[in-house]
Amino acid sequence: MPRRRSRLVLFPAAIFTLLIGPVAAGLAGAALPAFGYLPVIGLDHVSLEPFAALFAMPGILRSCLLSLWTGLGTTFLAFAVVTAFLAGWHGTRLFGWLQRLVSPLLSVPHAATAFGLAFLIAPSGLLLRLVSPWATGMERPPDWLIVHDPAGLSMMAGLVVKEIPFLFLMALAALPQVEAVPRMRAARALGYGRMAAFYLSVLPGLYRQLRLPVFAVIAYASSVVDVALILGPTLPAPLAVRILTWQADPDLSYRSLAAAGALVQLVVTGAAILAWWLLEKLAARLGLAAISAGRRFSRDRAPRLLAAGAMSLAAFLVLAGIAALALWSFAGLWAFPGLMPGRFTLSAWMRLSGALTVPLTNALLVAAASAAGAVVLALGALEYEVRAGATPTVRALVALYLPLLVPQIAFLFGLDILFIRLGFDGMLFAVILVHLVFVFPYVLLSLADPWRAFDPRYARIAASLGRGADAIFWRIRLPMLARPVATAAALGFAVSIALYLPTLLIGAGRWPTVTTEAVALSAGGDPRAIGATALVQALLPFAGFALAALLPALLFRRRAAMRAAA
């Protein structure tokens, strides 16, 4: 059968450019000043001076180690909880119940989660109020350094509860491809305990699909800025936060320092990924050793309960955190150790309504535009795949993950320098473009499975009725897949809403969103303003998903099969 080359080939080409271009340009843009070349501030000869200055900064080694430690620690904890829960409970009723509870948490922005957690665990937070004064005897909040603790434990907790839903959903999507159920049955029939059966027979196959998401978690957690500002150590702060401080310094000579920092951040994240890769090898050896030793691990009641407890706790902390944000935003006087505010008032909302209008509008505008752009690109690429009979390659998958694997601060810093040169810095389209880089991978990942699973016989029927490829796309495939398309758009919208660093750096402060405003408030210590702003940030993604569920339902309200197809 004749296959025609289609103009749709432009879509994959544009996507590769979109994914690889900014990362490559951004890294180059950081490398030049890092080695002493930034003519704007009079640097014009190659030298290692910026690195020397960087390593002379106080506490720099500790900052690097903090980044490494939070990156690896977060990933290890989130990975352990997710796999232990899958191992212990897959196929049970509790599993289905927690799955429905945890899945929507993916869309809660990191910053809102971090603020919520801070409101729970701080010395004056809800958890301590819950047991005071009757159990602790405390009438005043204790002088404990919980939030911003120097070891970064609070920051890791904030990251872990957010990365658990991400890895969990990624694992759920991959499970059917690795024949989890028959493998578990076979291993359990041989006498292995439930958890051992999973770890020894399912995980090796599953992990192949999970490796890139896990690396993305390492990259994110080792270079995150917003969560670090809200929960992380301050003296010294993790490396990414310090880079941002230098970048924003009015003294332009700090730019080359920041550039050198960006490259070191790349090395730190790379080292974290390398260390993880070594752990992978070690874990595989331990697994093989356990098999050769003939151990069956049939008694796993305690770890199973622990896994379910950890999973529930993670979900609880996110949800209770959002509730704490809401409480604070409506709280009047609220003295310790009262569990509830003395009275409720709208005054924080009244006070903020004016100040929040512009950030809210900006957030909606950028999120809607980048989500729409990502959906159009993803549809074009998937439609190209269908028409050209092309299959996705590993190369394409790595490109898709590239913006998620390279630390944001490492390439956004250089990209910003480039954009300043081009005069794009602070322009709306530049902000949307950079959001698109981060939004697109999620949109494509979300849309690809339903698109590829679409029964090809519908298109064959339509073609045999004399309809061309365009008609089949617009009249059959797109409307029949309206629901996954809407869901992918909502996911893209949620990702964009949560983006902090791209908005701040590329927007040059001229496009404040609810996210940048919320993070900016963290320094101020006004819990009512934080509660209200972070609550808006947390609710926007939910509004997007609600709309995504509502629109197809309204559109096809008379079509029973379209409801069931969800």
Next chain:
Amino acid sequence: MSAKSEKGLHLHRVAIGLAGRRLLALDRLISPGEVLTVMGPSGSGKSTLLAFVAGFLDPVFAAEGKVLIDGEDVTGLAAEERRLGLLFQDPLLFPHLSVGANLLFGLDPARAGRAERRRAVEAALAEVGMEGFFPRDPATLSGGQKARIALLRTLLARPRALLLDEPFSRLDAELKGQVRDLVFEEAAKRGLPVLLVTHDPADAEAAGGPVIDLARGGQGGGKG
């Protein structure tokens, strides 16, 4: 070659192979109103033959030979230009469209004008005893009704031949007979050549035409 001017669906020296192995070879003319049944177990290549004739052959297969309809060579045409009606084992009614819109989607574009097209569809519904079904949601139809609508949708496009891919295998015994009779009846009435692919000997018997059994080495007068 004289065959080129003949009426009907001509599979001219068709041979399909996969990775250097020949799956099947066939040289047959299906006359108007005739049903050629191709039988064989799954994996014998019978659905591949159908995909080749319809224009959907996966490029991993190597195909030679030609498909001619009433003397016109359609081998190089895209699927949507061949005008060959296709029925699968599932009715595959488009779930987002009403019954009427499904039929309008199929209806020959030569019938112009909204009112005229609607009238044609209503008339076709009445002909199979389904008056008033135009606005219905296809999900609310019975199995037999869905099968009838699927057939109607195919016929309204005025195909030049019918290609049937196990179209009765999902129907229960009683319904199977009814739908089968209806399909063959309508094909005969319109003088359509029919290529039926099945693993059910009862289908072959009901079709009443020549049978090729791929399990026995494709004895279809092929060039082997």
